[in-house]
Amino acid sequence: MKTSRRLSLFACVAVALAACSSSSPKPSATATESPQSGSGTGAIAIGIGVAQTSNVALLGQEEVAGAKIAEKYFNDQGGINGTPVKLVFQDTGGDEQGAINAFQTLITQNKVVGIVGPTLSQQAFSANPIADRAKVPVIGPSNTAKGIPEIGEYIARVSAPVSVVAPNSVKAALKINPNIKKVAVLYAQNDAFSKSETEIFQQTVQEQALDIVTVQKFQTTDTDFQTQATTAINLKPDLVIISGLAADGGNLVRQLRELGYKGLIIGGNGLNTSNLFPVCKALCDGVLIAQAYSPEQPGKINKAFREAYLSQFKKEPPQFSAQTFAGVQVFVEALQEIDQRSQVAQKPLPELRVALNQQLLKGKYATPLGEISFTPEGEIIQKEFYVAQIKMEPDGNNGKFAFLK
Ligand code: 1QQ
Secondary structure (H helix, E strand, O other), X not given: OOHHHHHHHHHHHHOOEOOOOOOOOOOOOOOOXXXXXXXXXXXXXXXXXXXXXXXXXXXXXXXXXXXXXXXXXXXXXXXXXXXXXXXEEEEXXXXXXXXXXXXXXXXXXXXXXXXXXXXXXXXXXXXXXHHHHOOOOEEEOOOOOOOOHHHOOOEEXXXXXXXHHOHHHHHHHHHHOOOOOEEEEEEXXXXXXXXXXXXXXXXXXXHOOOEEEEEEEEOXXXXXXXXXXXXXXXXXXXXXXXXXXXXXXXXXXXXXXXXXXXXXXXXXXXXXXXXXHHHHHHHXXXXXXXXXXXXXXXXXXXXXXXHHHHHHHOOOOOXXXXXXXXXXXXXXXXXXXXXXXXXXXXXXXXXHHHHHHHHHHHOOEEEOOXXXXXXXXXXXXXXXXXXXXXXXXXOXXXXXXXXXX
């Protein structure tokens, strides 16, 4: 490598920004120019790689909202000790290849310091190894399957795993109806999260000495659940537990009710969005869903987050928005910490990414999720969990998540 090129490359990465114009044939000294903002202000680029299109956008669009609120909130507070952060969004769509492409663009073209994403565990198992090999820290905003932090040294998550979250809804169901005996379990067999979550649900049901009367499988792309719903209903369950995503999960809830099922329904994390409401309308009423976030969380930062979300969307903030806010927050506060010791804007990008990964795992963060920290492996340590029940207005057009006491 010639010296001049090496120097300009260094200048390019030194500021660790969304620096080098991606269209430029070689790295140039216009290093502080952000290709997204074009503002040239030298903001520090953090990647957001979540689902903005496809069915998975029912979940991912809440993540975009949370990220944008975080960007404004932390920049209003002075960013990284005076240097603003700039979020760079790349749409992953709903599948593995989309996540791989988005991550590659964020890493090599947008030159982000770290990535918050992807939306699904199914995508994380494919895309995260790419970031890990490139030594780019990833924070999963909503990856709850078993084994996510173990993907690699550079992978952490702010989304508590199914093993911690899911059992809470089973216990809540038993509190509402202590006479539950027979349980029907349904899950999406083409989705890593759904497979992981159903294992935990089934284990919890057995620990509670309940009977699993059937385990039915479906695909996240399915719209017709007559066979599975009829089979389940014929076995007269007192409780139905669904692990799937929002569109399929919503249709399954609707068809179970249309076919006459009257008992309790637990939905897993993939149904944890008000974007479910247009799918099952009034028939969404009563579905129980465990939560890793409550809008009532009393911390100062949650009050600010909740107010910002409420004023923009006229409804309470959902879990996926809060988790994505927390993901951005972890990067911002870890960067602030590094910047105290040596200016982040002066560090070569590869060095900054490594330092960021080390720092983020050490910190404690007062987030909208409550206080969180990480195990050395990158698993979230979180204390507060909840269960909510969907309450629909009779017309089926409006609803909310009512948190159980
Ligand atoms: C995962 C999940 C999704 C349902 C969140 C959007 O928890 O894929 O791990």
